[in-house]
Amino acid sequence: MAQLKVNNLTFSYEGSADNVFEDVSFSIDTSWKLGLIGRNGKGKTTLLNLLMGRYEYTGSISGGASFDCFPYAVSDSDLDITAADLAPVWKPQVEEWQILVQLGQIGMNAECMYRPFGTLSYGERTRVMLAVLFAADDEVLLIDEPTNHLDKDAREVVKEYLRSKKGFILVSHDRDLLDAVTDHILVLNRNSIDVVAGNFSSWQENKERADAFAKAENEKHIKEIGKLKAAADRSNRWAIKNENTKIGFDPIKEPDRNISTRSYIGAKTKKMQARVKSYEKRMDREIMQKEGLLKDIEQITDLKIEPLRYHKETLIEARDLTLSYDPMFPLFTDMTFRIRQGERVFISGRNGCGKTSLIKAILQKTAKYHDSRDDHGLNMTGELKVASGLRISYINQDTSFLRGTLREHARIKDLDESLFLAVLRRLDLEREQFGKDMKDFSEGQKKKVLIAESLITPAHLYIWDEPLNYIDVFSRMQIEKLILDYKPTMLLVEHDARFRQRVGTRELSF
Numbered sequence: 001m002a003q004l005k006v007n008n009l010t011f012s013y014e015g016s017a018d019n020v021f022e023d024v025s026f027s028i029d030t031s032w033k034l035g036l037i038g039r040n041g042k043g044k045t046t047l048l049n050l051l052m053g054r055y056e057y058t059g060s061i062s063g064g065a066s067f068d069c070f071p072y073a074v075s076d077s078d079l080d081i082t083a084a085d086l087a088p089v090w091k092p093q094v095e096e097w098q099i100l101v102q103l104g105q106i107g108m109n110a111e112c113m114y115r116p117f118g119t120l121s122y123g124e125r126t127r128v129m130l131a132v133l134f135a136a137d138d139e140v141l142l143i144d145e146p147t148n149h150l151d152k153d154a155r156e157v158v159k160e161y162l163r164s165k166k167g168f169i170l171v172s173h174d175r176d177l178l179d180a181v182t183d184h185i186l187v188l189n190r191n192s193i194d195v196v197a198g199n200f201s202s203w204q205e206n207k208e209r210a211d212a213f214a215k216a217e218n219e220k221h222i223k224e225i226g227k228l229k230a231a232a233d234r235s236n237r238w239a240i241k242n243e244n245t246k247i248g249f250d251p252i253k254e255p256d257r258n259i260s261t262r263s264y265i266g267a268k269t270k271k272m273q274a275r276v277k278s279y280e281k282r283m284d285r286e287i288m289q290k291e292g293l294l295k296d297i298e299q300i301t302d303l304k305i306e307p308l309r310y311h312k313e314t315l316i317e318a319r320d321l322t323l324s325y326d327p328m329f330p331l332f333t334d335m336t337f338r339i340r341q342g343e344r345v346f347i348s349g350r351n352g353c354g355k356t357s358l359i360k361a362i363l364q365k366t367a368k369y370h371d372s373r374d375d376h377g378l379n380m381t382g383e384l385k386v387a388s389g390l391r392i393s394y395i396n397q398d399t400s401f402l403r404g405t406l407r408e409h410a411r412i413k414d415l416d417e418s419l420f421l422a423v424l425r426r427l428d429l430e431r432e433q434f435g436k437d438m439k440d441f442s443e444g445q446k447k448k449v450l451i452a453e454s455l456i457t458p459a460h461l462y463i464w465d466e467p468l469n470y471i472d473v474f475s476r477m478q479i480e481k482l483i484l485d486y487k488p489t490m491l492l493v494e495h496d497a498r499f500r501q502r503v504g505t506r507e508l509s510f
Contacts, residue, residue, distance in 0.1 A: 002030045002063055004140065009059035011043075011050060018432060020046050023059070026193050028186065030065050030140050033162075034169045035178045035200060038188030039428050040444030040472045044171045047188075048142045051169075069142040070133050071126075079118030083128045086117060094135040102131035106161045121351045123154030130158065134165060141168040147177055148469045149397075151351045152495055173444075173473050175200050176497045189296040200473070211297050221290035225283055232279035235272050300478050301426045306458040307488035308391060315339050315390055315461050315489060316362060321382035323357050331357055332510050334382070339461070344483065344490040346500050349510030355493045356397065359465055362491075366392060393459035397466045399446035402438040409438065409449065415456060423452040427475055444470035451479070462490045468499060 009024040020043040028034055036044050050057055051067050072090040087099055100110050106127045112120060113128065120128065126146055133141055143162075147155045155177070162170070162181040169186070172178055178185075178200035185203040187194045196203050316339040324330040331354030339345055347355045357378060364378075365386040402409070406424065410417040421434060427448045438446060447470050454462060468476055476499060483490070483503045494500060500507075 002065060004028050004030055004061070004063035004065050007060045007062070009050070009057060009061065011046065011055060011057040021050075021057075024193055025059075026186070026195050028169075028184070028195060030063065031167050032184045033166050033182050035182035035185045036169055036171045036188070037173070037178070037185060037200070037203075037473060039190075039474060040448065040470070041430065041433070041442055042188040044188060045144055045442070048144055048169070048171065051140075051142060065140045066138070067142055068133055068136070068139050070129055070144060070146060072129055072132070074117065074125075080116050082114050083117055083120075083132075084113045087113075087132050090129075091132050091136060094132070098135040099131050102134050103128070105164070106131055107157050122149045123151065123157075123351055126150060126154070126158065127161075130161065139167070141165075142171075143168055144171045145173070145470065146170075147172065147174050147495070149351070149466065150495060152348060152497070153350060155495055155497075173468070173471060173476060174496055175473055175476075190298075192296055207298070214297060218290060221286050225286045225290070228279050228283045228286065232276050232283070235276045235279065238272055298474050300474060300481065302485070303423065303426055303455060303478055303482040305455050305462075305482060305486045305488055307462070307486060308458050308460045310341055310387060310390065310460040312387055313340050315341060315387045316491075317383075317385045319383040321361075321380065321384050323354050323361060324379045325357075325377055327379060335510075337508055339489070339491060341460075341489050342487060342505075344488075344492065344503055344505045345508050346504045346506070347491065347493050347508045347510070348500075353510040355510065356465055359394075359463055359491070359493070362386060362463065363392065363394060366390065387460075390461060391459045393454045393457040393462045395450045395454050395462075395464040395467045397469070399443060399450065402441070402446050402449060404437060406434050406438065406449065409453075413453060415453060419456050420452055423455055424448060427452060427478070428472075442470070444472060444475075447471050448475065455482075460489065462488050464490065464492045464494070466493050466495070468494055468496050 005027045007025050009021050010019060011021045012019040036047070038044055046055075048069055049055055051061060052069050053067075068091065072086075074086075078086060084096065087094070087096070096113075099113070103110055103113070108124070108127050108131065112124055117125065117128075130143075130146065133143070146158055146162075150158065155174070159177050159180050162168070162177075165181075170178070170182060180199075182199045183197070185194075185196050185198065185200060187196070187203065187207075196206065198206075317337075319336050321335040322330050322333045331352075335358075347358065349355055361378060361380055361384060365384060404412075406421060407417055409415075410420045424434075425431070429445060429448055433441065433445065438449060441449070447467065451467060451471075454464070468479070471479075476496065480499060480502050492504075
């Protein structure tokens with residue numbers, strides 16, 4: 001059991017005017033199962049890279065721990081190489097038998113080690129990498145979003161595997177995973193860093209309680225400042241009015257006044273002015289106590305959506321639908337279903353079972369959304385009907401096409417620029433990002449661009465394909481509330497169990 005200490009850590013990317021971290025200090029135990037959470041763009045992945053020694057920084061990171069990080073880098077040429085050949089590059093100090101032991105624990109067949117890496121599914125690649133990661137002892141393991149792109153079953157396997165381990169720092173936005181596998185949480189707040197015992201739900205409960213207390217204290221200070229301002233203003237007006245009576249008076253109306261009363265009036269004015277200064281000092285104290293109360297409050301700002309009402313109840317209907325890229329190996333067969341207005345249908349199934357292909361088949365039925373890049377010889381038998389004139393708002397899994405500034409993107413997509421940027425601000429995208437090239441955004445920030453674009457596009461049906469990959473937990477809760485408030489008709493692929501449970505009305509299972 002050792003302590004990892006970070007002292008006065010300051011870091012910024014070259015060419016950036018803003019620091020990602022400034023004078024940050026905290027300490028953690030290297031045996032903890034630590035969850036690392038925070039808003040998109042707050043520096044979670046950057047912190048992992050700093051611990052790995054990949055960037056120059058000021059301050060110190062001490063404790064003598066050695067680190068290894070998931071995921072390992074995989075180039076295009078690596079996809080033709082077996083995991084058995086890649087493992088010595090990823091982790092030279094381990095032997096193959098150690099990896100095979102971990103593969104058994106994570107429910108993988110050893111033969112996966114001897115197949116070209118590119119032939120493995122996302123879930124298989126993740127499990128192989130985790131087996132390599134945990135094959136050695138005496139390291140602090142840094143795990144960056146291991147469940148992205150994984151189906152429900154693969155997520156469960158990864159969750160059970162990590163539940164049995166310790167000595168890691170896990171970056172994840174999956175609340176179910178964080179609750180299951182962590183015993184401490186490191187939070188990158190808006191202006192501070194906290195390290196607390198417990199899992200995500202216990203942290204959230206305490207956070208909500210602390211935020212409610214901070215808001216109540218803030219309101220109390222605001223009221224007190226208002227009272228003090230009113231009293232100071234009243235005393236100041238009395239002092240000015242009193243001072244103005246020192247010179248000149250009507251002897252008929254004020255027979256008791258004479259020249260000697262001037263000193264008495266001056267003393268009385270001075271006393272009132274002293275009272276004003278006392279009020280002002282008390283106001284300064286109240287303002288100082290008020291400052292900082294709300295600096296780390298996570299405001300779940302309400303979002304809006306404009307779902308359109310279609311004149312028929314059924315929007316999509318499939319009968320005996322079969323999809324394939326090779327007729328000998330269909331993705332699925334004889335699928336029959338309907339999507340009715342007001343439903344929020346989640347498509348579930350293993351990676352590679354045809355969830356995204358079904359979405360593409362639906363989009364290709366609407367000429368406006370046909371994209372030759374998505375048409376790789378998709379064969380369809382059976383019947384698939386999409387309501388005539390149906391307006392669809394679509395979020396793709398892919399974000400790699402995002403280039404240029406947000407304003408340029410709005411012009412290209414013919415979006416209301418002001419509304420587009422306003423929604424992004426509500427999703428907590430900093431104004432500083434507005435002038436940057438989107439290719440330099442984090443994956444979470446890119447996803448928010450696609451979500452904002454979809455939200456401001458009036459549609460009868462919203463089709464979202466894995467919209468929450470890389471999206472922070474606060475934005476996930478924001479989107480949950482939006483869907484529950486406005487109840488748009490939706491067809492979604494999303495593996496976040498808690499999100500599905502909260503907003504789904506039906507599941508289309510492959």
